[in-house]
Amino acid sequence: MVFVLERLFNPESIAVIGASNEKGSIGYTIFKNLLNSFKGELFAVNPNHPEIQGKKSYRSIKEINREIDLAIIAVPAKIVPKVLEECIEAKTKYVIIISAGFSEVGNMKLAKELEEIAKKSKKMRILGPNCFGILNIKHNLNATFIDSSRTKIPEAGGISLVSQSGALGISLLDLIAKNRGGIAKFASYGNAMDISEVELIDFLAKDRDTSVIAIYIEGTKNGKEFLRALKEASAKKPLIVLKGGKFEETSKATLSHTGSLAGKAEIYRAAFKQAKAIEAENIVELVNFSRIIEKQPLPKGNRVLVITNGGGCGVIAADHAIKEGLKLAELSNSTKKKLSEILPEIATVANPLDLTGGANTEHYRAAIEAGLKDDNVSSIVVIALFALPSLNYELVDAFPKKPKKPILFIALDSASIKLIDKLETKGISCFTNIYEGLKSLAMLTEFAKSRSNR
């Protein structure tokens, strides 16, 4: 069962059933995304048109007359049973049912009908229905209806994202892209009539391209297997989980959207803890935790050095560090001595290290280098207010490439945000919000500690 989903993410042939010429429709966008991304054989299935987006259109998947690796179904709910039967007859290996309108809207009869049909094949596997598709960035596979003119798709990287909700999956991808996180694989699994989060987690745990697994889940149908999958995966790589539907009122809401009743938050929280999965409190944390753990080395302790050119900003950053369980590093005497020779006369060598309003690139470079060399420092947080005229964009040069300790840059004003792209390329994790940055660093520190205790 281990690599059972390998071919789903790496198909050599794809048929889009419901491929369309109507701009803005789901069938149009999926087919277009595949035309633009997929290197394998691509087929359009639509009995009403001889051609779809310039490619020959088949009347049914059977008419293609060969075994297709992956069929994507984007037709109205009531037609899904018929085309699913045809997929079985055509010996299709994997099916993604994008279409909605089944158990999640209370149409249990149609949902049941689908399940009965699915039972006819022991081989064919189904993702969905009511889902958003999959991505495999390295395989150039975009089998989703993301409109790339509206939503950013992340670059290739090590985060794989599994989302029960399609819509939230889109938001998360967009947020990951905006924050320069990199994606390996993405799957939205919707009503989970066959393939569930359990199998996806099992697959991603063994997937070489995946270094971090991020999960949005509302409710599982098999708590025992879910816990087992979480445990096994987290023994191999970090897992970040966000649970939706935490209260009785919101648990009801999940029924009408993925057809699953969300379980009690406390039970899930306990399961995450037992499995050593990291729980995020909101979608921003899910993204931040994933990208910092993907990008930064693990800190060898909890002592952070805060470097700033604005006293108040240093105070606030240090407040958040301590609140989140980190400690302010006590600089060694030799570091103190060295810095006092290099830094502006007005600056006090302390932590937070306020380089004062006159600080320039050289002062920042000296401070960062000192922090990297000092064994008392586990991680470094850099804040640079660009409102102060002594700084310019050469500040990027003050940062090392791929540092051996975690370095965060916190961009607090509009001007310093312009540094983010270059800093992220160098391996620095950037934030526009002090407390989100420090909370992410605290999570990374906690993770490093739990890892070293194993």
Next chain:
Amino acid sequence: MVFVLERLFNPESIAVIGASNEKGSIGYTIFKNLLNSFKGELFAVNPNHPEIQGKKSYRSIKEINREIDLAIIAVPAKIVPKVLEECIEAKTKYVIIISAGFSEVGNMKLAKELEEIAKKSKKMRILGPNCFGILNIKHNLNATFIDSSRTKIPEAGGISLVSQSGALGISLLDLIAKNRGGIAKFASYGNAMDISEVELIDFLAKDRDTSVIAIYIEGTKNGKEFLRALKEASAKKPLIVLKGGKFEETSKATLSHTGSLAGKAEIYRAAFKQAKAIEAENIVELVNFSRIIEKQPLPKGNRVLVITNGGGCGVIAADHAIKEGLKLAELSNSTKKKLSEILPEIATVANPLDLTGGANTEHYRAAIEAGLKDDNVSSIVVIALFALPSLNYELVDAFPKKPKKPILFIALDSASIKLIDKLETKGISCFTNIYEGLKSLAMLTEFAKSRSNR
């Protein structure tokens, strides 16, 4: 004493002592900002140059030979005593000492010297030293060294901001501007050798242009007066406060930056509560709380309606609403009936109200109107994922102008962020983060409740 600071914020004549021709210097930027903004009489004082930025330069403030309303001092610390003496001799009314290098860097001798000089005049009032200046947007007064090519200055509005830290003041202004908040007055008061937060709060409490007071404070020198000022001000208008230096370690850090030892967080927390001031946990909250309370009407209850086109987003928003103490509104039967006639067939009329992926502007309009009319609904949160192709930018038309109930828009993807400017203009408060939006709405709801209990 009441309007004692009136003339500080509304001077008719200003002299900049240390005005400079050297681009990027503080004396250059302050003088340039005033040249570009101030409508009154402006004088440059710099004995080394006959002209500053095209204006005649005086050798000293005394040479101007008239009583100046406001002198701004931006010269090296050791020269400050001399020019301060001259200000007294010239009968200057207000002085802002921008210069740093006094008690905050441990130079107590120089600090003492300044205090002795200040005592010679009973009339002249001093803001600073070690501060960032003031803004009075309606009076076209920018007496700060904000470099407008680097930092955004907010438009005119009702928020007045008092910041002990200059650097954090800049970040906050930039963040307010970025989030379309409007500013009345701004003051950074630094070491507070004369004018402190107490007088500034007293003044802003009576200032007609100020509808919300936002404060960043590390420590006060007069706790009793500070509490009195907070109490009196909060009886008149909302106060949002962020305390910096909450821990022993960070309290030490404030010493070397505004020369004041920050007091214990618990004592401040208790004082804020007693004074009915609203405490923000971080700078983003300080900005969000200020702008939502400035912009939105007070809700008549705690029952929120969540409208979305993505099920998972609705679940998450509802989770945060409940977590923050809000309740999901139970729609009236007539509302339910009306909506079920208008909304997409696939949509379930519930709360969160998931209009489903096919929702368009008309569906959003119907949902928002229904929420505004239904007495069971106190406030409305709207999420629109633009990744879904059935939406376009006409969605702005679905929102009323200046609604009678609070309406929040949460932009979850890159495309929907483009709606924010137009929606803010209509009076909708926009967020790019679900939990920050819901936390702000919860704060507004709590404030409305406490207000109605008075």
